[in-house]
Amino acid sequence: MSINNTHQTSSTKKDFPEDVLMEIFVKTEPKTVARCRCLSKRWYRQLSSYQFVKRNFFATKGRHFSILLTFGFPPWEIGRDWLTSIHGESQATTPIRLPFNTSDFGWWSVIGCDNGLVCLRYSLHGLPSEIMLWNPLTRRTRILKDPGSVRSLHAVCIYNFGYTSGIDQYYVVHAYKRSFRDRRLEFTYYDSRMNDWIEHIIEDKVIQKLGPNSVWLNGVVFWINWVGEDYIHPLCVVCYELKSGQLNRYTISKIAKKKFQYLSAFNDKVCYISYDSTCQDDKIGIWKLDMNASRKKMWQNILSINPISIGFNPNIFIGDQIIMLMEHRSNLMRINDRHNTEICLKSLNIKKIRGKSYSTELGWKRSRSSP
Numbered sequence: 001m002s003i004n005n006t007h008q009t010s011s012t013k014k015d016f017p018e019d020v021l022m023e024i025f026v027k028t029e030p031k032t033v034a035r036c037r038c039l040s041k042r043w044y045r046q047l048s049s050y051q052f053v054k055r056n057f058f059a060t061k062g063r064h065f066s067i068l069l070t071f072g073f074p075p076w077e078i079g080r081d082w083l084t085s086i087h088g089e090s091q092a093t094t095p096i097r098l099p100f101n102t103s104d105f106g107w108w109s110v111i112g113c114d115n116g117l118v119c120l121r122y123s124l125h126g127l128p129s130e131i132m133l134w135n136p137l138t139r140r141t142r143i144l145k146d147p148g149s150v151r152s153l154h155a156v157c158i159y160n161f162g163y164t165s166g167i168d169q170y171y172v173v174h175a176y177k178r179s180f181r182d183r184r185l186e187f188t189y190y191d192s193r194m195n196d197w198i199e200h201i202i203e204d205k206v207i208q209k210l211g212p213n214s215v216w217l218n219g220v221v222f223w224i225n226w227v228g229e230d231y232i233h234p235l236c237v238v239c240y241e242l243k244s245g246q247l248n249r250y251t252i253s254k255i256a257k258k259k260f261q262y263l264s265a266f267n268d269k270v271c272y273i274s275y276d277s278t279c280q281d282d283k284i285g286i287w288k289l290d291m292n293a294s295r296k297k298m299w300q301n302i303l304s305i306n307p308i309s310i311g312f313n314p315n316i317f318i319g320d321q322i323i324m325l326m327e328h329r330s331n332l333m334r335i336n337d338r339h340n341t342e343i344c345l346k347s348l349n350i351k352k353i354r355g356k357s358y359s360t361e362l363g364w365k366r367s368r369s370s371p
Helices: 002-015 018-026 030-039 041-047 050-060
Strands: 066-072 083-087 093-095 107-114 117-123 130-135 140-145 156-163 170-177 184-191 196-203 209-217 220-227 233-241 247-251 260-266 269-275 284-289 299-305 313-318 321-327 341-349 355-362 368-370
Touching: 018 050, 030 041, 030 050, 117 156, 130 170, 156 209, 170 209, 170 220, 209 260, 209 269, 220 260, 233 269
Parallel strands: 107 156
Antiparallel strands: 066 083, 066 368, 083 093, 107 117, 117 130, 130 140, 156 170, 170 184, 184 196, 209 220, 220 233, 233 247, 260 269, 269 284, 284 299, 313 321, 321 341, 341 355
């Protein structure tokens, strides 16, 4: 009886259509597919092909989301878990080990993350730095030269990273300005398809200080242009389109300006988020930028969250969820002590206006974090 069952099972596997097997693999998790590549040379070749990887990516792209948190520590202290991933559904935290080890004189920072690829700027010793493109799933890396490493005495030296509409091409963008009053603004970006850096120089007297906060959206980079005596007043949103090399400015509405403001992306639109830190006005406003609309209708208020603690400020959008971050202070619920800090994330559904909180505890003192 067992022999017949074995024969039937082997016959079923033999007659199983190959196209059906490939459709199953297309909808399978990338980690499972990576394990199945070692079963045979033929499967390794098929499951590693560019066409299959592209189909598998788009089939499983929106299935699971994770929030990547980077933790910053004082220069004289070395943290244990500098990079942590929080799963959106299970709320499980997983420390991520970087693909390099830094010494006491080394440092690193996250430029951006898109389509599962993390872009890092790092230095193993001192000031000379490099850019690394790292896939935590496959553990593959690519090292690029850092255009900001050879430039000194700069007032503006900022980066961004992102893909275009597909997964065929990504860019690493570097913006450089020697002084705030200098008209010369230099853009250098890496094109993965051309495997080369491209330089572009723009003369503009209106742009003074581009803030470190930026948004990447379909090949266009957005910054806030800060002006004034101390460069603390937001004037306009600057967008730079890589393919055409065009630089455009969109004046920020006065009603949208508050004490604190930054940019984020939501539903394929750039959002201007502003709020105050006073107890009388704890409303957070989210304004959508429509570049194709007229000047009066260019800024649209899509959401005002009131009342809400200013400690919770919206950082990123995932679908219909706003992910807000807060580091508890010692006087809030007495959660923290000298050696432990609790980092709390709160997700707020825009449509249902329902929130869910989850947190992680760090066994280190005076820590900071940002998603």
